Amino acid sequence: MVQKLSRRLGLQTNPVIFSVSAGLTVVFVVASIAFTDAIDALFGSASAWILTKLGWFYILGVTTFLIFLVGLALTRYGRVRLGGKDQRPEYGTLTWFAMLFAAGIGTILMFWGVAEPISHFAEPPQGDVRPQSVAAAEQAMAYTLYHFGLHTWTIFCLPALAFAYFIYKRGLPVRVSSIFHPFLGDRINGPIGRVIDITAVMGTLFGVAVSLGLGTLQINSGLSALFGVPESKTSQVVIIAVITLIAVTSVSLGLDKGVRRLSNINIVMAVGLLLFIIVTGAPLYLVRGVIESVGIYASWLIPLSFWNDTFSHSGWQGDWTVFYWAWTITWSPFVGIFIARISKGRTIRQFIFGVLGLPTAFTIIWFSVFGLSAFNIQMNGPGGLVHAVVDQQDIPGALFAFLENYPLTTLVSGFAVVIVAIFFTTSSDSASLVVDMLCSGSETAGPVRQRVFWAVTEGVVAATLLAATGQSGLDALTEVIIVVGLPFFVIGFLMMVALVRALTTDCRQPRSPEIAP
Template sequence: MYLLHKLGLRTDPVIFSVSVALTVLFVGASILFTAPVDVLFGTVSAWIITNLGWFYILGVTTFLIFLVWIGFSRYGRIRLGGEEDRPDYSRLTWFAMLFAAGIGTILMFWGVAEPISHFANPPQNNVEPQSVPAANQAMGYTLYHFGLHTWTIFCLPALCFAYFVYRRGLPLRVSSIFYPFLGDRVRGPIGKAIDTLAVIGTLFGVAVSLGLGTLQINSGLAALFGLEFSKPVQVLLISVITVVATISVALGLDRGIKRLSDINISLAVGLLLFVLFTGSTLYLIRGSIEMVGVYLSWLVPLSFWNDTFGNTGWQGTWTVFYWAWTITWSPFVGIFIARISKGRTVREFILGVLGLPTAFTIVWFSVFGLSAIGIELDGPGGLVQAVVVQDDIPGALFVFLDNFPLATVTSALAVLIVAIFFTTSSDSASLVIDLLSAPEQVKQTPVRQRVFWAVTEGVVAATLIAATGQSGLDALSEVVTVIGLPFFVMGFLMMAALLRSLREESLPPATHHQPTLRVRLPHQRMPRLPRRVRRFGPDSAAQPAPRSEEP
């Protein structure tokens, strides 16, 4: 604690120290004992996928049903803040910020690669590969992975954060959500353990994404300039992204992250429109409308599908991993969304966080996915060969753009978009980790503290790439799958805590048999009333209580 003070850091010493120690321990073990660590987490991850994959599938679907019900119930009118509070950001800026901090990076990485992968290797064996039915199945599964279910994983904790912080005055921490069950113990060992787990999950989730983004950027630069696809280049790229993220997080939310988010969503939309209007425009417009129906027709079956009869293991390597990986991001994305959503109603919040990104996701994959499939069905092809046969998933987007005019310009633009998406994810995560590890009474943390976490994220990703290469990222992905399990358990507790608090808020004024949720702020002692007041009520201090005439 003395050392942290000398360094000028204002942190919770337990959360900060334990999180840093566990991170250093994992990175060190990955470098020194790569094979045993891979075996350990690979074994546990395989066991979870085999025996608890159904729990992941059921969990996300349950979260989605719960959120839709809350949004259209009487609780939807509750405002996240005081009744006079209004949103700080316009809907367009709000959407750009939550999208850039959410899955913008994933859409760039998988926009072409996943539809082509499922088109060449259909998840269900009764479909002929590279056929029209395979195309429909590929788009249905892809939209399921990146539509309502992914944003449900972000929306549930985000709504809980926003409610307990802006309605109940609790600190912006994961442990605050569990106040209805733990009371003041959220400030004790249990609460600190929850917040530490959130910090570790966020660090590892961001490290995986930085690794994937680095591979994609390196692949794009190799296609553009012949740059070597190697570990030194990837470490250099992570260093550059970390420097930009550090500058952004030092500037703060409004000057850094907000500006980058606005710029990047504009560039991404520009690339989308370029593909739409330079490709088969009529085909893509018709297909985009059709994909809405494809998504809706696949939504319910896939929401409960567990590959019971086929038992191919496909779901474990795709859907279960996606859900586990996404939920490790949920504390940081949830807190970030809550931070920018004060003043919105519960209904507006749920519809916005679920609806707007899902609609954009359908359009994005309809344009990129259908264009890629069209190139295989009616064009020169080559994408299946690159993505599936040669396993060049990071380079899928750039192989795809070679089929359009101005391929060099658009590939350079794609590299820039990916870099900014990963920068906004990194600096958003740094901001949130800083909030999680700071004392709850501290309103503003030193800039060097946020910079520390931005650098730490880059160091974790760079160390894994430099020490163990792709196997290190695979090992980290398996760790993410393991870490995701307790977060799913916490998700069910979040639903119960939120519902309990919403019901209490909607009750009439409290009576002796209707207790309300009372939040006690740190270092705040409840005043002790005189004995007569405690026994007979507030008016009894002025005059004796009247004697009742009833028996």
């Protein structure tokens, strides 16, 4: 019956994965609207239990993934080429970096660039540190870079490497279930494989929806500052509808005409904003600060990688680190497939060090410039950022409160809103393409109607998470994603075992032709 309906609709996808994923999404949306209090209570209780009992598992998981990747790159398997033995990279290093930048960190940079450093500066997470002091500034930068540096890119790198290996070395379909081929064999095409793929599609939808929700909150805050648009659920639903319409248009145009053009525009605009802050701010102070931030990050990296808030048990990690790791890992299949596609022909060593190193370097620069500039405004300038962001709990408005301290405030704030909106759009249309691939198992783009369906679905889920709950938008997004992220950590550990098994099997000979010279 499902297959007949799929043929009648002209769909080119796996009908079971597509229909079950779509059906579960509809059930969630309807249940959230019809039983708001019950759904809130369910996710609230589940997330509270996970934070209390399993927060350590999230922390340990990402650090373990990082150690595994670095170790793998340094072994002889690091010379294995992702593709045929004569395959070479399709993109040069600079182009590859630009595409990595567009894939994973756009919304993160814009939303948290000011908000996280100033939050930790006002309320230091650890120890008896005086708020808004030099020690607080150092701790704030350490935690911010921990959250958005190597660990975030580890979450993207592991599934991306697994996708690249099993798709380009073993010729398997573009599905998460392909990664489990060493365990399941051809059963990846059966019921177990479908369950894995449906889970991946649902997780990706929710992960992208959270990103869209955060972007919506920030756009709403910017429009409020510029034009007095009320910060309300109604405004947020309208914003999601407008941006989703733009995303649908981009998806209809395809990867080259739509997504790629928007991504290129986005990169230029974001770098332009970064340069504006440097030039019109305190250039020498920022140059010195960026260098110092590298040292801060290096000295704090190992302790924070294993910190579990064991002694104070303040709950801080649940609101910050665990939320980040859960959110990031749910949309890692989407980013992972994108990175895999643009990395064909590179060796595993080039892949790992490139995906971990290049974006992390840019992240250090970005957060250092925005974070240190915020500290400078608070300590040596007119101040007011702590009050606006922390005291009034206006995380989405942090960037716009920050920009009030720079020339051409209205123009630059409008420019920032446009950047966020484009990041929002590229996240939605890129995710639509990838979700469609996860359902079809093919790199070839399916009919436009399929991609449009997923773009609209992402917007509907984001609107539901923000509007059809009895909580504030950020709280609702946090609770849902902590719950959804749990199975993905289990999958992450299985990915490591699958990669080792596959590499051991495929490269048994000491001088295997699969290993690049």
